Amino acid sequence: MAETAEHTEAHVLLAGESLRTEPDGSVRLVGGRCGDCGTTFFPSAHVCPECMSEKVAPTDLSSDGSLYSWSVVHVAPRGWNVPYIAGYVDLADNVRVFSHIVDVDPTALEMDMPVSLTKAVFGDDDGVPVESYAFTPGKG
Amino acid sequence: MREVSVIGVGITPFAKYRDKSLAEIGWPAVKSAIEDAGVEKKDIEAAYCGSALGGMMSGQRVLKQLGITGLPITNIENACSSSSSAFRQAYIAVAAGVYDVVLVMGVEKLTKFGGGTLPLEKEDFEVTHGLVMPALYGMRARRYMHDYGLTEEQLAGVAVKAHAHGALNPEAQFRNEVTLDEVMGARQIAEPFTLLHCCPSGDGASAVVIASAEKARQYTTKPVRVACSEVNSGKYMTGFRDMTTPEITVRGAKQAYEEAGIGPDDVDVAEVHDAFTIAELLYYEALGFCDKGDAAKLLEDGETSLGGRIPVNASGGLLSKGHPIGATGTAQIAEIVRQLRGQCGDRQVEGAKVGLTHCTGGGISGFDHGACSIHMFSV
Numbered sequence: 001m002a003e004t005a006e007h008t009e010a011h012v013l014l015a016g017e018s019l020r021t022e023p024d025g026s027v028r029l030v031g032g033r034c035g036d037c038g039t040t041f042f043p044s045a046h047v048c049p050e051c052m053s054e055k056v057a058p059t060d061l062s063s064d065g066s067l068y069s070w071s072v073v074h075v076a077p078r079g080w081n082v083p084y085i086a087g088y089v090d091l092a093d094n095v096r097v098f099s100h101i102v103d104v105d106p107t108a109l110e111m112d113m114p115v116s117l118t119k120a121v122f123g124d125d126d127g128v129p130v131e132s133y134a135f136t137p138g139k140g
Numbered sequence: 141m142r143e144v145s146v147i148g149v150g151i152t153p154f155a156k157y158r159d160k161s162l163a164e165i166g167w168p169a170v171k172s173a174i175e176d177a178g179v180e181k182k183d184i185e186a187a188y189c190g191s192a193l194g195g196m197m198s199g200q201r202v203l204k205q206l207g208i209t210g211l212p213i214t215n216i217e218n219a220c221s222s223s224s225s226a227f228r229q230a231y232i233a234v235a236a237g238v239y240d241v242v243l244v245m246g247v248e249k250l251t252k253f254g255g256g257t258l259p260l261e262k263e264d265f266e267v268t269h270g271l272v273m274p275a276l277y278g279m280r281a282r283r284y285m286h287d288y289g290l291t292e293e294q295l296a297g298v299a300v301k302a303h304a305h306g307a308l309n310p311e312a313q314f315r316n317e318v319t320l321d322e323v324m325g326a327r328q329i330a331e332p333f334t335l336l337h338c339c340p341s342g343d344g345a346s347a348v349v350i351a352s353a354e355k356a357r358q359y360t361t362k363p364v365r366v367a368c369s370e371v372n373s374g375k376y377m378t379g380f381r382d383m384t385t386p387e388i389t390v391r392g393a394k395q396a397y398e399e400a401g402i403g404p405d406d407v408d409v410a411e412v413h414d415a416f417t418i419a420e421l422l423y424y425e426a427l428g429f430c431d432k433g434d435a436a437k438l439l440e441d442g443e444t445s446l447g448g449r450i451p452v453n454a455s456g457g458l459l460s461k462g463h464p465i466g467a468t469g470t471a472q473i474a475e476i477v478r479q480l481r482g483q484c485g486d487r488q489v490e491g492a493k494v495g496l497t498h499c500t501g502g503g504i505s506g507f508d509h510g511a512c513s514i515h516m517f518s519v
């Protein structure tokens with residue numbers, strides 16, 4: 001499904017190094033922070049898009065954000081479970097993250113509502129579940 | 141820089157040509173543009189071809205069908221802005237005096253993907269997480285509805301208008317009128333969009349012949365002047381961005397109007413990038429046809445319909461005329477040139493003297509759009 005995905009025995013993990021699973025099973029988003037100008041961005045990269053510095057280090061991002069907008073997607077490429085809710089979430093770090101919004105009836109969604117990080121399965125890649133981060137309404 | 145004119149246009153009507161190759165789809169538009177211009181094959185000094193997903197050497201594959209070879213052929217990819225970006229490169233070359241007569245074309249065959257949403261770049265992080273174009277525009281629509289009170293009925297009205305215009309265009313992919321109920325009752329694609337809020341998948345080609353103004357007079361008594369040619373890339377933003385304001389179009393429009401010495405009030409007819417219903421409303425505002433938040437009123441007042449103050453997408457636009465993506469830019473230019481020549485029959489905007497085309501290309505993370513082109517023409 002995704003060329004950057006990390007394949008494990010049980011799951012396809014879409015976010016690769018951009019998502020860290022803690023020993024207790026909870027997850028953290030990992031972005032990049034520029035050691036020279038301080039710009040934070042997601043996903044991380046080897047060079048800063050603001051000042052071209054290569055001193056970019058991994059940084060944990062906030063797990064809380066607000067829902068900027070969303071769309072319930074009914075038609076998607078093969079492999080995705082439809083319908084799903086696609087959204088943009090603004091984190092406190094001034095980072096916007098594209099994410100699935102899960103565990104909610106879409107009619108209950110509101111603009112700018114607080115959402116928090118979780119993980120979910122979105123579909124399958126030849127029978128192997130495809131998993132990544134997601135956001136769900138409420139404070140983490 | 142020299143003045144540049146369009147002297148010929150041609151289109152392969154947008155449709156589904158599953159059994160035809162890209163080359164077979166492309167050549168009729170080129171032949172038609174050359175005949176319209178009245179030039180000989182040997183007069184064409186260079187060619188620029190826009191295609192987003194046509195594969196290697198789309199231009200050569202099409203032009204060899206007509207024996208237009210041995211000249212410099214340059215292929216340009218800029219997503220939906222591919223052929224409008226190609227037009228700018230051709231314009232620069234003629235304006236700079238490098239060539240006198242140049243062919244620009246756009247060609248695309250989307251039926252080879254079998255249907256569904258447009259295939260996007262798999263290296264893109266958001267695409268790997270399930271971003272599809274209807275969802276991206278759907279999020280713009282949802283936010284605009286919240287911020288400016290746009291209703292679902294008003295949004296659906298864009299599709300009704302597009303089809304009313306497309307019904308008058310014999311070269312449109314859809315030539316049927318639709319009602320508000322039909323738009324709102326069609327199957328869901330990405331909320332708030334039903335199928336009729338989305339441009340169709342399809343195939344097609346378009347071509348334009350341009351010349352220096354001096355050379356143009358040898359071929360025609362009715363050249364259409366290129367008043368400005370503008371292409372921009374989007375600004376990459378890692379944080380918050382206002383999805384109700386297409387910054388790349390706002391910035392591009394300012395540059396285009398300055399370059400042309402023409403303001404939005406002077407535009408008689410426009411072809412804008414209505415890939416989804418919300419897009420047309422956002423572009424009314426970004427192009428200065430109305431103030432921020434007033435787009436739905438402009439539409440409801442009939443100002444952007446045929447007979448209104450500034451008819452938008454008289455061709456039917458992407459929603460009704462179709463959107464074989466790389467072919468769209470030069471097809472918009474073909475429509476505006478025909479409007480300014482008075483050749484548009486039932487969809488003619490009477491007395492049109494100034495026309496504008498606007499074409500954006502997107503589908504990658506962090507940008508409002510990756511590319512945006514704005515061209516203006518006058519007679």
